Amino acid sequence: MDAKKSPSSPSAAAAKLRIAGAWAGTLEVELEAWTLPMLRAEVARRSGGSPDCINLICGGKVLKDGEEVRPLSQLGLKNNSKVLASVVSLDRGKALNEEAAAEAERSKKLTRIHNAAKALADRHADGSLPVEDYNIELEDQNGQKVVFNSESDRRAIMMGLMLDANAKSLIKKQMFKDALDVLYMAEEAFSLCDPKFVEMIDNVPILQLDIVWCYFMLRDISCLSMAGIRLEKARKGFEHSHGKDSTRFRLLQAGRHAELAIYVRLELLEGVVAYHSGHFEKARKALSSAQAKYVQLQVSDEALSLLMGMGYKEREAKRALRMTGQDIQVAVDFLVEERARIARRREEDIQRQQEIMEQKSYGRTPQNKAVNLNKLNELVAIGFERYLAAEALRLNENNTEKALDLLTDPERNCVLQSQLESRKKLKVSRPRAADMLIGSRQSAVSGNNQQADSNPPAHDQEGPSGAAADNHMDERDEDGQKDDGEENYEIERDEAMEGEIAKELTGDPLADYDIELAKEGEALAEYFALLDSNASAS
Secondary structure, three states: OOOOOOOOOOOOOEEEEEEEEOOEEEEEOOOOOOEHHHHHHHHHHHHHOOOOHHEEEOOEEEOOOOOOOOHHHOOOOOOOHHHHHHHOOOHHHHHHHHHHHHHHHHHHHHHHHHHHHHHHHHHHHHOOOOOOOOOEEEEEOOOOOOOOOOOOOOOOHHHHHHHHHHHHHHHHHHOHHHHHHHHHHHHHHHOOHHHHHHHHOHHHHHHHHHHHHHHHHHHOHHHHHHHHHHHHHHHHHHHOOOOOOOHHHHHHHOOOOOHHHHEEEHHHHHHHHHHHHHOHHHHHHHHHHHHHHHOOOOOOHHHHHHHHHOOOOOHHHHHHHHHHHHHHHHHHHHHHHHHHHHHHHHHHHHHHHHHHHHHHHHHHOOOOEEOOOOHHHHHHOOOOOHHHHHHHHOOOOHHHHHHHHHHHHHHHHHHHHHHHHHHHHHHOOOOOOOHHHHHHHHHHHHOOOHHHHOOOOOOOOOOOOOOOOOOOOOEEEOOOOOOOOOOOOHHOHHEEEEEEEHHHEOOOOHHHHHHOOOOHHHHHHHHHHHHHHHHOOO
């Protein structure tokens, strides 16, 4: 017979918990065997209440049921620990449990976001052959690929940008608390990159500004001192990347005012911090500067109607007018350039999709990299067959010199061709287990790959983004073709979260500057009223 161990079994050393509040006394428990629900049930039984109505506090911390049931010892309870038991209403008890469950779910999702961004950065930063149907690349605002001094810098920036994009999506959904946590993760990722590189781009100061904006929207006065420090960092960061008074940024933007909305938010928040710090004159000065820029960005009905009459949508017309200082002709030029950029991006995406399909047909190198198509084209240009040159590069980790040695050695070249022919025959006559497994998985997801193949996204944005400055970096999500022959089924991935993050990478170089400013306008009116009220009272 098996003995069932109960909480009161004397086989393990018992600890004493001193309970006060709803019931006062000492309980003998086994810290390694008892759980929080068991302790709550025992206190409820002795106090004559319901477990759902018992709230337990130890060491100034409310004890809550987590996702996993853990022993009391792992919750910090020790021998002679003091526990305060309070009785709450049934509705309040349920609310506490629901709050704990919601917090656990939130924490779980944040972990998924972090892990998915890290996994994407790890796979896409080192030139590995993508396992997804897209490729993530880093570009400056001119659409040029960014070259890094090290793979670790590339990985850190890529992860930071992905997390930042996810946080911006949460801000749009008014989920400011969640956005803050993701922004903190993005800040940590950026901190791992070379500081000299980071200070050249404005993504980090914009991130600082987003963090303080979340503080403001949450009305969290406790973060006031930290908000001031972050705003100072943001202003210094903008001066580094945009130049003093944004001279460098505007030069790169052909004189356009794309950055004005960012400075409206910056000066508004500086005014808010100054007001709550008791510096009313400083607050009025900052708010007045923000107000002047805010008025400058208000779009007239006549100008908007004129552009919409030319066939442009309301959102893209407003954006063009805001970023060009309401100049109709310059706004039209902006819109024309933007449509040309989108068309060019569509062509590039189609080309990159074809390249990924070709790379997947060649397979991975021993170190999991894709065959370098530039080096492949060089070998083909001097007369080697494409499939043979690709295999030589694959076997030699894209080392052109070693690949040439293999291809120009008649004996080794003959062996290589024989191996390729044998592989082709084997693939036709006997499909691999990997092919069958992945084929089953594709059927289970209702043919998502087929849809991606026939309809590659063109990254067409409703709002334009115009000429780009090279002091801001963006990520793009480029479509490709999944290769059933690769052993991708062995890789454990959170595909849903990775897909969600990748979807947020629009490749829009001016998205961070495209702010509607409705909330900012309301805040300006609110704090001017507070300043006027304070002046009247004094």
